[in-house]
Amino acid sequence: MVDAQALDEVVTFTSELIRIDTTNRGGGDGNERGAAEYAVAKLTDAGVEAAILEKAPMRSNVVARIEGTDPGADALLVHGHLDVVPAEAADWSVHPFSGEITDDGMLWGRGALDMKSMDAMILATVRSWAREGVRPRRPIVIAFTADEEASAEYGAGYLADAHADKFAGCTEGVSESGGFTFHGGTDTGGNQLRIYPIGAGERGTAWLRLAARGTAGHGSKANPDNAVSKLAAAVARIGAHEWPVRLTPTVRAALTELSALYGVEPDFGDADGTVARLGPAAQLVESTLRNSANPTVLQAGYKVNVIPEHASAEVDGRMLPGAEDEFAATLDELCGPDVRWEFQHRTSPLGAPVDSPTFAAMREAVRRFDPEGHPVPFCMSGGTDAKQFAALGITGYGFSPLGLPPEFGYGRLAHGVDERVPVEGLRFGLRVLDDFLRRA
Numbered sequence: 001m002v003d004a005q006a007l008d009e010v011v012t013f014t015s016e017l018i019r020i021d022t023t024n025r026g027g028g029d030g031n032e033r034g035a036a037e038y039a040v041a042k043l044t045d046a047g048v049e050a051a052i053l054e055k056a057p058m059r060s061n062v063v064a065r066i067e068g069t070d071p072g073a074d075a076l077l078v079h080g081h082l083d084v085v086p087a088e089a090a091d092w093s094v095h096p097f098s099g100e101i102t103d104d105g106m107l108w109g110r111g112a113l114d115m116k117s118m119d120a121m122i123l124a125t126v127r128s129w130a131r132e133g134v135r136p137r138r139p140i141v142i143a144f145t146a147d148e149e150a151s152a153e154y155g156a157g158y159l160a161d162a163h164a165d166k167f168a169g170c171t172e173g174v175s176e177s178g179g180f181t182f183h184g185g186t187d188t189g190g191n192q193l194r195i196y197p198i199g200a201g202e203r204g205t206a207w208l209r210l211a212a213r214g215t216a217g218h219g220s221k222a223n224p225d226n227a228v229s230k231l232a233a234a235v236a237r238i239g240a241h242e243w244p245v246r247l248t249p250t251v252r253a254a255l256t257e258l259s260a261l262y263g264v265e266p267d268f269g270d271a272d273g274t275v276a277r278l279g280p281a282a283q284l285v286e287s288t289l290r291n292s293a294n295p296t297v298l299q300a301g302y303k304v305n306v307i308p309e310h311a312s313a314e315v316d317g318r319m320l321p322g323a324e325d326e327f328a329a330t331l332d333e334l335c336g337p338d339v340r341w342e343f344q345h346r347t348s349p350l351g352a353p354v355d356s357p358t359f360a361a362m363r364e365a366v367r368r369f370d371p372e373g374h375p376v377p378f379c380m381s382g383g384t385d386a387k388q389f390a391a392l393g394i395t396g397y398g399f400s401p402l403g404l405p406p407e408f409g410y411g412r413l414a415h416g417v418d419e420r421v422p423v424e425g426l427r428f429g430l431r432v433l434d435d436f437l438r439r440a
């Protein structure tokens, strides 16, 4: 169990990290140096040697290693990104880079959820171990990364490419997007359901660029070779396509466990029907039953009476593990002979076993501090740094525990306006994370 100092530090560190603006606008524009130096100082202070690694100036990553007590154990990676998405101060109730704590016990700012709170929990945990002379069972590699909110080129992607040696012996990793309280309404007995979804897989990213070429000409003339019409038809087909259900082992496990909580008999032949009976928990699985492709950007033309030669579009596609070939074949078909498509950015989908000792240890850690809580596996609809580390053979889990009150709106606040975290929820997360990391 962490000490009182750690419970204070996790709050201070979250607040101070938020005050270091690490906005990442993509395209290589970012600056994580200040936050990285902050993390190094907190680790060094606890006797943990930490190195800053940069692919480009100011795009800083931090890596450190803590030896475990079991010499035969595989190492466990625990990682958090230091960058945050932009925030418009004018839209917020409290300044997004203030790290202010209000009377209602909320700590405000960009990164409060995604994911400076987890970074702070990692630091507070390690420092409490140093004070108490605790060593975890497994060796633990800590990584704080740059550039997760863009392509990870300067962050986890760079670390996996250029510093693989730092991750030697790591077989599994934990990071963001799981282990928080999800309030699922009531079960059949009228009890409040506190669900803790733990990430055990991610859909792969498939950002696409579509291009149609035609014959340019006057808008008043007959033109069967109109690039805009060809592209628009393909985009409409993509938008309307109903992708078939493809149940991965993680999604199947999620459906099984959630169905049990709601007293529903799962029907894998009718996954949509089963999901519809899971109340609020439907949102934990509905986006991961199938591949998806949503048109998001259209570009063509410059004047109403000119038929342009080119038209292009962008599509946000996501692929489930095992359904990548199907994704590509379907896009070929939907685009047809007149429209070319290509991957603009692509990452592989991930699956992680839910019957592993590590998954069991995450469940146990949650139950130790919320005995009535229900940790369940889920597949993340989008991606994290875990994909980059998967290139090193590291199986990634989403586990950055936080205790959240009902009506909190986690999904709306992460990357949204007025991002904040309850101080008590942060302390709950610290207790759970410390417990898990010690025993895993």
Ligand SMILES: [Zn+2]
Pocket: 081, 114, 115, 148, 176
């Ligand atoms: Zn994040």
